[in-house]
Amino acid sequence: xxxxxxxxxxxxxxxxxxxxxxxxxxxxxxxxxxxxxxxxxxxxxxxxxxxxxxxxxxxxxxxxxxxxxxxxxxxxxxxxxxxxxxxxxxxxxxxxxxxxxxxxxxxxxxxxxxxxxxxxxxxxxxxxxxxxxxxxxxxxxxxxxxxxxxxxxxxxxxxxxxxxxxxxxxxxxxxxxxxxxxxxxxxxxxxxxxxxxxxxxxxxxxxxxxxxxxxxxxxxxxxxxxxxxxxxxxxxxxxxxxxxxxxxxxxxxxxxxxxxxxxxxxxxxxxxxxxxxxxxxxxxxxxxxx
Amino acid sequence: xxxxxxxxxxxxxxxxxxxxxxxxxxxxxxxxxxxxxxxxxxxxxxxxxxxxxxxxxxxxxxxxxxxxxxxxxxxxxxxxxxxxxxxxxxxxxxxxxxxxxxxxxxxxxxxxxxxxxxxxxxxxxxxxxxxxxxxxxxxxxxxxxxxxxxxxxxxxxxxxxxxxxxxxxxxxxxxxxxxxxxxxxxxxxxxxxxxxxxxxxxxxxxxxxxxxxxxxxxxxxxxxxxxxxxxxxxxxxxxxxxxxxxxxxxxxxxxxxxxxxxxx
Numbered sequence: 001x002x003x004x005x006x007x008x009x010x011x012x013x014x015x016x017x018x019x020x021x022x023x024x025x026x027x028x029x030x031x032x033x034x035x036x037x038x039x040x041x042x043x044x045x046x047x048x049x050x051x052x053x054x055x056x057x058x059x060x061x062x063x064x065x066x067x068x069x070x071x072x073x074x075x076x077x078x079x080x081x082x083x084x085x086x087x088x089x090x091x092x093x094x095x096x097x098x099x100x101x102x103x104x105x106x107x108x109x110x111x112x113x114x115x116x117x118x119x120x121x122x123x124x125x126x127x128x129x130x131x132x133x134x135x136x137x138x139x140x141x142x143x144x145x146x147x148x149x150x151x152x153x154x155x156x157x158x159x160x161x162x163x164x165x166x167x168x169x170x171x172x173x174x175x176x177x178x179x180x181x182x183x184x185x186x187x188x189x190x191x192x193x194x195x196x197x198x199x200x201x202x203x204x205x206x207x208x209x210x211x212x213x214x215x216x217x218x219x220x221x222x223x224x225x226x227x228x229x230x231x232x233x234x235x236x237x238x239x240x241x242x243x244x245x246x247x248x249x250x251x252x253x254x255x256x257x258x259x260x261x262x263x264x265x266x267x268x269x270x271x272x273x274x275x276x277x278x279x280x281x282x283x284x285x286x287x288x289x290x
Numbered sequence: 291x292x293x294x295x296x297x298x299x300x301x302x303x304x305x306x307x308x309x310x311x312x313x314x315x316x317x318x319x320x321x322x323x324x325x326x327x328x329x330x331x332x333x334x335x336x337x338x339x340x341x342x343x344x345x346x347x348x349x350x351x352x353x354x355x356x357x358x359x360x361x362x363x364x365x366x367x368x369x370x371x372x373x374x375x376x377x378x379x380x381x382x383x384x385x386x387x388x389x390x391x392x393x394x395x396x397x398x399x400x401x402x403x404x405x406x407x408x409x410x411x412x413x414x415x416x417x418x419x420x421x422x423x424x425x426x427x428x429x430x431x432x433x434x435x436x437x438x439x440x441x442x443x444x445x446x447x448x449x450x451x452x453x454x455x456x457x458x459x460x461x462x463x464x465x466x467x468x469x470x471x472x473x474x475x476x477x478x479x480x481x482x483x484x485x486x487x488x489x490x491x492x493x494x495x496x497x498x499x500x501x502x503x504x505x506x507x508x509x510x511x512x513x514x515x516x517x518x519x520x521x522x523x524x525x526x527x528x529x530x531x532x533x534x535x536x537x538x539x540x541x542x543x544x545x546x547x548x549x550x551x552x553x554x
Contacts, residue, residue, distance in 0.1 A: 013316075194349070
């Protein structure tokens with residue numbers, strides 16, 4: 001756009017990307033090579049979900065191709081995953097049940113090998129040894145916008161959904177919370193809940209008010225559950241810490257009293273110790289003054 | 291893919307008018323659709339479940355403040371059986387490179403549901419108008435050939451202006467003229483698809499710039515109302531026309547949270 005003084009300034013739109021429109025028109029003239037590159041990129045960005053050998057046969061052989069699941073707890077991000085490690089995976093015995101692998105522009109590691117199963121994957125599923133229908137997932141990697149829908153489709157397609165209940169834990173910067181007051185006056189971190197129609201229980205905290213919205217993988221999971229009538233609740237923790245932080249992890253504690261989780265999570269005496277270990281292991285030790 | 295709401299039978303969409311926004315400059319179409327749903331108290335009947343839109347979730351945007359509201363997601367279908375009006379609200383942008391599959395999904399749903407007509411509410415960059423478009427009203431319409439036969443006269447009686455064809459390369463080739471809708475998102479391509487598929491579609495759009503686009507939304511919804519008479523037309527006074535539409539509660543805090551008191 002040219003201003004009054006004749007300078008040409010670019011115009012940005014929050015709603016549309018002009019590149020997209022140009023691309024649209026050019027796509028018909030695209031040659032074979034471009035198409036091949038595009039297909040290869042799409043293939044790389046596919047989500048790969050693999051289950052361990054005990055689950056895989058039941059997924060493959062049973063008629064419905066699903067394994068029974070009563071609770072699914074998903075932790076998105078390092079703080080929520082840290083909470084699961086401290087208060088859930090710490091009580092009772094858990095085994096690795098599978099993993100989901102995604103590759104996108106934010107991944108620093110090389111491309112995933114489809115079919116390989118390792119615990120160092122950034123999205124790991126655990127199931128309880130005493131009750132294998134309880135499944136938890138720690139997802140610490142970035143799942144890109146175009147992969148979130150597919151992630152839900154692939155993960156939920158393997159689960160028996162009749163008695164399924166879903167709990168999602170996630171964090172979000174408090175700066176993106178909208179309120180009539182100033183966000184500086186808010187006591188951070190705090191929890192907000194958002195649930196699907198089928199979720200009839202009381203939530204552990206107040207509901208996320210409009211016009212606040214959630215996005216990313218938690219939104220994709222909630223949308224999936226809303227559309228397919230699965231009771232699900234999201235606990236979103238608004239925090240001012242960007243890194244792994246013990247205060248933020250502790251903010252999720254009201255969720256423990258919630259009936260979806262209390263059956264398999266307990267606050268043990270060594271929780272604090274584990275929490276300390278998790279937080280310090282992530283810290284980059286400064287050697288400036290030593 | 292259309293999925294009806296829990297516990298509801300598939301809604302009767304046959305013969306209805308479908309109104310939907312194009313995610314376009316200033317989100318004008320989406321805001322206008324919000325006004326329609328909120329004013330006419332339309333009932334949610336289903337979801338347009340697709341991988342082409344960015345996922346989002348929030349509380350019901352049309353519920354009263356403090357009400358125990360239900361979950362709302364990125365693409366939902368609302369219905370008003372009395373007026374045979376269906377609305378698809380789209381609340382998030384399209385994922386890159388998914389525009390084509392989104393259009394295909396939309397077109398096949400429109401055909402399967404047997405909508406009588408489709409109205410696409412859109413907007414276009416005001417700064418890219420050519421000389422003829424700068425004159426007069428900022429509103430334009432476009433009809434597909436199938437729609438021309440049944441709505442062409444109505445547009446003529448309303449003295450509406452059709453979207454002009456413009457020269458895409460001025461100074462190079464002045465003879466070739468095309469319809470260009472810069473900043474209109476999928477407007478142009480969905481219109482072209484609908485022409486090819488014989489769908490009864492009208493595109494209503496406003497030239498605008500990004501910013502506070504609430505007034506643009508009122509303008510566009512009033513423009514639509516001139517034709518469809520969804521709400522009573524009050525006097526020509528512009529302030530009176532804007533009050534007949536109900537602004538949803540979720541439009542609060544459009545420009546962020548309150549300011550820190552220490553500032554003052």
